[in-house]
Amino acid sequence: xxxxxxxxxxxxxxxxxxxxxxxxxxxxxxxxxxxxxxxxxxxxxxxxxxxxxxxxxxxxxxxxxxxxxxxxxxxxxxxxxxxxxxxxxxxxxxxxxxxxxxxxxxxxxxxxxxxxxxxxxxxxxxxxxxxxxxxxxxxxxxxxxxxxxxxxxxxxxxxxxxxxxxxxxxxxxxxxxxxxxxxxxxxxxxxxxxxxxxxxxxxxxxxxxxxxxxxxxxxxxxxxxxxxxxxxxxxxxxxxxxxxxxxxxxxxxxxxxxxxxxxxxxxxxxxxxxxxxxxxxxxxxxxxxxxxxxxxxxxxxxxxxxxxxxxxxxxxxxxxxxxxxxxxxxxxxxxxxxxxxxxxxxxxxxxxxxxxxxxxxxxxxxxxxxxxxxxxxxxxxxxxxx
Numbered sequence: 001x002x003x004x005x006x007x008x009x010x011x012x013x014x015x016x017x018x019x020x021x022x023x024x025x026x027x028x029x030x031x032x033x034x035x036x037x038x039x040x041x042x043x044x045x046x047x048x049x050x051x052x053x054x055x056x057x058x059x060x061x062x063x064x065x066x067x068x069x070x071x072x073x074x075x076x077x078x079x080x081x082x083x084x085x086x087x088x089x090x091x092x093x094x095x096x097x098x099x100x101x102x103x104x105x106x107x108x109x110x111x112x113x114x115x116x117x118x119x120x121x122x123x124x125x126x127x128x129x130x131x132x133x134x135x136x137x138x139x140x141x142x143x144x145x146x147x148x149x150x151x152x153x154x155x156x157x158x159x160x161x162x163x164x165x166x167x168x169x170x171x172x173x174x175x176x177x178x179x180x181x182x183x184x185x186x187x188x189x190x191x192x193x194x195x196x197x198x199x200x201x202x203x204x205x206x207x208x209x210x211x212x213x214x215x216x217x218x219x220x221x222x223x224x225x226x227x228x229x230x231x232x233x234x235x236x237x238x239x240x241x242x243x244x245x246x247x248x249x250x251x252x253x254x255x256x257x258x259x260x261x262x263x264x265x266x267x268x269x270x271x272x273x274x275x276x277x278x279x280x281x282x283x284x285x286x287x288x289x290x291x292x293x294x295x296x297x298x299x300x301x302x303x304x305x306x307x308x309x310x311x312x313x314x315x316x317x318x319x320x321x322x323x324x325x326x327x328x329x330x331x332x333x334x335x336x337x338x339x340x341x342x343x344x345x346x347x348x349x350x351x352x353x354x355x356x357x358x359x360x361x362x363x364x365x366x367x368x369x370x371x372x373x374x375x376x377x378x379x380x381x382x383x384x385x386x
Contacts, residue, residue, distance in 0.1 A: 055300050057186040058109055058158070058168040059086035062123055065156045065170075065220050081311060087304035088236040089126035090119040091243040094305055094372070096298050098262040099254070100269065104289040106256050107297040108166055112243060116251045120218060122239060128226030132219040140179070140211025147181060148174055150219050156183075161215035163187065163197055163205040171217070175206075182206045230384040233312045237380035240305075244373035260373065263366035266294060267359045273352045288349040292340075298365075299336035302329045305372075315385045318378070325375040328368040335365040 063083045087093035092109040099106035110116040117133055124131035134146055150157050157171040163185035173182035185205050196208040227235075246259045257265035270276070270291060279287065306329045309322060316322050339358050348354045 055186070055297060056087060056092050056109060056304075057164065058120065059083055059090060059092060059123065060186070061158050061168045061170045062086055062127075062220070065158070066127065066129075068156060069220065070223075080307065084304045084307035084311070085126065085232065085236075086123050087301065088308035089232060089239060090122050091239045092119065092304070093301050093308060094240040094243045094369075095301055096258070096262040096266075096294065096369070097249075098257040098266045098269075098294060099290065100257070100265070101254075102283070102287040102290040103254075103256075104286070104293040105165055105167075106290065107293050110160075110166070111249055111251045111256050112246070112258060114250050122235070126227065126232045126235065128223050130221035130224050132221060133216055134219065135216045136212065136214055138212075142211075143214070143217055144174075144179055144211045146219060147171060147217060155220060158218040158220070159183070159210075159214055160217070161213075162207050162210050163199070166215060168218075169205070179211055180206055180208045181210055230315045233315045234380055234384055236308065236312075237376045241373055241377045241380060244369060260366055260370055263362050263369070266291075267362040270349075270355045271359050273355075276350070276352070276355070284350050285346050288343075288346040291343070291349060295336050295340050299333050299340075302332040302336075305329045306333070316379055316382070317385065318382060321375045321379055325372050325379075328371045328375075331368045332365050335361050335368070 060083060063086060066082060084093070090109055091112050095107070095109060095112055097106045097108070097111045109119045112119050120131065120133060134143055136143065147157050147159075151172070151174060159169045159171045159181070160166065162171070162181065163169045163183065164187040167186060169183055169185045171181050171183040174180060175182070183205060185199070196210070196213075197205060198207075199205045244259045247257070247261050249256055249258050270287075276284070276287070306326055309326045309329065313319060313322055339361050342357055342361075343349050343354050
């Protein structure tokens with residue numbers, strides 16, 4: 001039994017997603033009671049709970065919001081298909097981002113563009129919904145007021161950098177007495193970055209004085225111009241090609257390797273034995289964290305790509321090319337499994353021989369991604385079936 005309480009109607013939908021009973025028990029709050037339009041709640045942690053394997057916060061949070069606003073948008077009633085679609089159209093399903101600074105957060109999908117907003121807008125285009133991003137300003141009250149207005153209309157909000165380091169958080173409530181929001185974060189087990197942040201260890205959070213200390217919010221509006229599935233498929237193909245062919249991005253002025261070349265950057269950096277030997281124990285742990293993040297997010301990304309491409313088969317004439325692309329994406333997931341098996345721990349990562357064994361596997365994955373890019377580029381300009 002999972003205890004949940006969200007905006008009215010939200011937690012009933014979650015019960016469907018989890019395929020198990022969900023119950024709200026007001027007598028056992030998981031945080032001190034607050035005056036709020038949303039109650040305290042619990043959602044399985046993406047990537048850490050078997051019933052919710054997603055580990056890319058933004059498309060997962062957006063999937064939950066769309067399910068709440070209009071469950072009919074979930075293809076054939078399966079929520080994972082909407083998640084796969086959002087992963088594909090944002091470019092997240094085809095991403096690999098590598099930071100030369102051993103940044104474990106480099107895999108954030110916002111790093112796919114210099115402005116950090118292009119992937120977010122692509123999701124709105126595919127959904128046919130107006131998405132409005134409000135950047136942080138000198139007037140925190142602007143964001144606070146926008147959140148309160150949205151929640152009063154029954155619309156959850158996506159916040160960035162509120163409870164997670166630069167990632168998307170789901171905001172479902174606020175305290176009317178103070179500047180405080182409540183919601184759900186994919187980083188429940190991370191140490192709080194601010195004394196104003198409270199976590200219950202199971203995903204839920206509340207954050208005081210957040211308006212001037214976040215990275216903006218995203219408001220989900222009404223449908224405006226819903227594209228056909230064929231249009232979504234074509235746009236996803238084009239986005240994939242763009243992601244694969246982009247060599248570097250500079251979100252917030254930080255250079256990161258992206259696309260096909262990111263594989264070589266990753267392989268080359270873990271092969272610099274002299275540099276690795278000079279790192280402190282803490283630095284080696286940070287390097288392993290970046291390596292592991294790349295492994296896990298890339299595996300999940302290509303799995304989502306497989307799910308999306310498999311559903312696109314009815315919209316393409318060149319089925320053989322599509323199936324070949326799917327086979328290459330599956331191959332990348334297998335390579336990531338092998339990499340993870342060879343270097344499952346920081347102790348193994350510290351061994352030059354283990355890292356040397358992994359390097360050719362990363363180059364193999366790069367070849368599979370190159371093939372996917374070529375195949376999708378040809379299908380992006382071909383006729384698609386409506």
